[in-house]
Amino acid sequence: RTALVWFRRDLRSFDHAALHHALLRSETVFCAFIYDKEILDTLPRADRRVEFIHACIGELAAELQQMGGNLIVRHAVARDEIPRLAAELNADAVFANHDYEPQAIARDDAVARALAAGGRPLFTFKDQVIFEKNDVLSQSGTSFSVFTPYKNAWLKRLQAEPDSTAPWPIDPYAHKLAAGPASSSSLPSLQQLGFESTNLAALAIPTGMRGGTQLFDDFLGRIADYGVARDYPAVKGPSYLSLHLRFGTVSIRHLVRTVAQLSARGQAGEGGAVWLSELIWREFYMMILYHHPHVVHASFKPAYDAIHWETGPDADALFAAWCEGRTGYPLVDAAMAQLNRTGYMHNRLRMVTACFLIKDLGIDWRRGEAYFAQHLNDFDLAANNGGWQWASSSGCDAQPYFRIFNPVTQSEKFDPEGKFIKRYLPQLAALDPRDIHAPWQTPRMVLEEKGVTLGHNYPQPLVMHDEARKRTLERYAVVKKA
Ligand code: FAD
Numbered sequence: 001r002t003a004l005v006w007f008r009r010d011l012r013s014f015d016h017a018a019l020h021h022a023l024l025r026s027e028t029v030f031c032a033f034i035y036d037k038e039i040l041d042t043l044p045r046a047d048r049r050v051e052f053i054h055a056c057i058g059e060l061a062a063e064l065q066q067m068g069g070n071l072i073v074r075h076a077v078a079r080d081e082i083p084r085l086a087a088e089l090n091a092d093a094v095f096a097n098h099d100y101e102p103q104a105i106a107r108d109d110a111v112a113r114a115l116a117a118g119g120r121p122l123f124t125f126k127d128q129v130i131f132e133k134n135d136v137l138s139q140s141g142t143s144f145s146v147f148t149p150y151k152n153a154w155l156k157r158l159q160a161e162p163d164s165t166a167p168w169p170i171d172p173y174a175h176k177l178a179a180g181p182a183s184s185s186s187l188p189s190l191q192q193l194g195f196e197s198t199n200l201a202a203l204a205i206p207t208g209m210r211g212g213t214q215l216f217d218d219f220l221g222r223i224a225d226y227g228v229a230r231d232y233p234a235v236k237g238p239s240y241l242s243l244h245l246r247f248g249t250v251s252i253r254h255l256v257r258t259v260a261q262l263s264a265r266g267q268a269g270e271g272g273a274v275w276l277s278e279l280i281w282r283e284f285y286m287m288i289l290y291h292h293p294h295v296v297h298a299s300f301k302p303a304y305d306a307i308h309w310e311t312g313p314d315a316d317a318l319f320a321a322w323c324e325g326r327t328g329y330p331l332v333d334a335a336m337a338q339l340n341r342t343g344y345m346h347n348r349l350r351m352v353t354a355c356f357l358i359k360d361l362g363i364d365w366r367r368g369e370a371y372f373a374q375h376l377n378d379f380d381l382a383a384n385n386g387g388w389q390w391a392s393s394s395g396c397d398a399q400p401y402f403r404i405f406n407p408v409t410q411s412e413k414f415d416p417e418g419k420f421i422k423r424y425l426p427q428l429a430a431l432d433p434r435d436i437h438a439p440w441q442t443p444r445m446v447l448e449e450k451g452v453t454l455g456h457n458y459p460q461p462l463v464m465h466d467e468a469r470k471r472t473l474e475r476y477a478v479v480k481k482a
Pocket of ligand 1: 230238239240241242243245246278279281282283285345346347348350351354372376378379380381383384385386387388391
């Protein structure tokens with residue numbers, strides 16, 4: 001029997017559920033990746049994510065060749081190309097891993113129907129999470145909408161089924177990998193795909209399986225401190241693995257297994273448990289998206305859709321200032337500069353900037369969500385939507401609407417010396433820590449001595465937080481009434 005494995009957000013040649021099952025059930029296995037025009041055509045011509053994927057595909061193709069196989073790479077509409085390719089290769093079945101995003105589910109349904117018309121099944125597998133869909137349910141058999149009980153049930157299930165993190169081996173069956181048609185040996189260049197290079201290489205973002213391994217190894221050396229260090233954007237606290245988790249160059253089973261083993265040996269400190277908890281948040285939001293796909297366009301809690309957001313030219317100007325890091329609040333502006341220049345933003349700052357847009361500027365969270373979706377290298381629909389709905393208080397287990405981050409206090413607490421701010425806003429580099437968090441509160445002469453003129457080389461604040469806070473509480477009153 002002949003199988004075709006369709007790679008999507010699982011760009012690795014080890015511990016891969018679909019590849020494992022295809023190898024186990026077939027004599028000959030072809031591998032393919034489609035640069036999907038339905039996705040690529042919507043993106044700007046310079047996009048770090050496309051360049052990242054391009055590098056990953058180069059590495060994956062080389063790895064598969066090393067193992068005696070090949071990666072067939074096409075630039076086409078995936079929902080048409082996969083059934084066509086399966087027919088061309090005379091494959092008996094197609095194998096792929098589950099995706100939980102509504103558009104991907106619709107695409108996979110269309111592919112399954114087209115394949116079925118040719119007598120070929122599409123077999124799909126859980127791969128990018130430890131627990132999916134209905135794996136973790138409450139005692140009454142319903143899906144969770146609050147994180148802590150979900151996490152407890154998740155951990156309980158892991159304890160009961162430690163095999164959930166066992167790898168799906170590839171090497172023992174690698175002799176079944178097919179070299180592929182001769183026409184498939186060349187890979188399209190980034191330019192052939194219609195894209196330009198970005199600053200990905202200049203940022204030294206490690207790509208591919210090798211990059212994922214390198215980042216994880218580096219993180220394991222400091223995981224014990226993660227619980228505290230992760231909150232300070234000037235510090236190398238988090239793992240920076242989100243991009244690799246997004247495209248599957250790391251295996252979630254390997255990450256969870258490694259941390260669980262280190263924790264069991266007492267070698268992961270408090271940080272190990274906190275980090276595992278973040279990986280569970282990732283699965284929590286994927287499960288929410290799967291069970292409640294309306295969150296893509298609307299509030300998880302419908303009452304929040306009654307809120308009136310600021311609209312019109314003034315709101316557009318506020319939104320543009322936020323996007324471009326011109327709010328006059330240094331921590332917010334430095335965070336937006338980090339996003340715009342690197343495609344990454346520290347988790348604490350994602351919370352601060354999202355809350356600022358929604359609760360200081362009164363802008364609909366969906367506009368911020370869309371901006372992040374366009375600019376984040378690690379953009380993931382479930383996590384991004386979950387994060388924005390958390391900040392707008394409209395999501396499952398979100399922060400209460402009356403709890404509004406104070407951007408100045410956040411800055412004083414999490415970037416006390418202004419190190420992060422200075423990294424992205426060099427015009428504020430000479431300011432003392434006490435002046436950097438809210439420069440408008442410092443006498444003009446003091447600022448000017450340090451080379452800062454508000455309204456000239458750094459903006460005046462767009463709003464006063466205390467006034468904005470009052471407006472937000474009024475805006476959210478409709479929710480209380482509902
Ligand atoms: P680490 O701190 O090392 O965490 C490890 C992994 O856990 C992350 O790589 C990620 O996969 C997962 N994780 C951590 N925090 C969360 C969380 N709150 N929700 C879901 N998963 C989490 N994460 C994305 O991967 N893609 C997004 O598009 C995204 N958008 C966000 C938008 C907002 C408004 C907010 C508040 C958070 C968002 N996050 C998103 C979650 C989080 O900020 C990032 O996962 C994290 O900053 C990535 O850095 P890291 O890999 O170094 O994380």
